[in-house]
Amino acid sequence: MLSEASSGNNFEILIAEDNPVNRELVCMFLTKRGFHFQTASDGREAVELAQKNNFALIVMDVAMPFMNGCQATAIIRNSEGTQKHTPIIALTAYGSMETRQACLASGMDEVLIKPIRARDFFATLDRYLHCG
Numbered sequence: 001m002l003s004e005a006s007s008g009n010n011f012e013i014l015i016a017e018d019n020p021v022n023r024e025l026v027c028m029f030l031t032k033r034g035f036h037f038q039t040a041s042d043g044r045e046a047v048e049l050a051q052k053n054n055f056a057l058i059v060m061d062v063a064m065p066f067m068n069g070c071q072a073t074a075i076i077r078n079s080e081g082t083q084k085h086t087p088i089i090a091l092t093a094y095g096s097m098e099t100r101q102a103c104l105a106s107g108m109d110e111v112l113i114k115p116i117r118a119r120d121f122f123a124t125l126d127r128y129l130h131c132g
Contacts, residue, residue, distance in 0.1 A: 002122035009034035011056040011129055016046035016072065019065040019093065022114065026059055026091075029121055043067030050076045055086055057128055062092040062103060070106035087128040092117065 010115040013030060018041050030037050040046040040054065042128040044066045050058060057075070073088050080086065090103040090111040103111045110124055 002127070009036070012036040012038070012053070013056040013125075014040060014046060014049055014053070014055045015036055016040040016043065016058065016064065016069065017061040018042055022061070022091070025034070025116060026121075029116075029118055033122065033125075043069060043072035046072045047075045047079075050086070051079055057125065058086055058088045060088050060090055060108065062090055062094070062099065068101055070108070073103075073106040073108050089124055089128070 009110070013035050015023060015026050016036055017026060017039070023039055023041070027037065027039065038049055038055075040049050041064075043064045046058070046060065046064075046069075047067070049055075050072075060069040060073060064072075068091060069092075076086070076088070087110075088108045089115055090108045092099055092103065092111060093114045095113040100111045109128065112120060112124060
């Protein structure tokens with residue numbers, strides 16, 4: 001699903017989230033800030049979209065069907081090679097140190113714990129997209 005916001009923001013973001021409520025919340029946040037985005041409802045779809053598009057950033061749920069976020073991130077990182085690095089922000093309900101370490105080890109750049117707070121979410125995006 002592609003959503004184009006009315007703002008002049010040229011950043012396109014991939015939202016990979018299987019939970020429709022969480023996906024809609026992230027979409028709402030991004031729409032308010034004028035971002036363009038596409039959504040994926042599982043890890044396999046996220047990998048396919050990431051390989052076909054040039055996203056400025058990926059928001060990746062960790063626990064998804066078919067392929068989890070860590071597996072999807074590892075595949076995306078492998079396909080990027082050394083010439084490209086798309087920031088990948090993990091979303092997880094599990095705030096344990098083990099989950100955080102697994103996310104970072106897979107190639108994710110940052111981990112946000114659900115429930116998502118708008119201020120933390122936007123601060124993270126601004127840090128990686130330099131649009132703040």
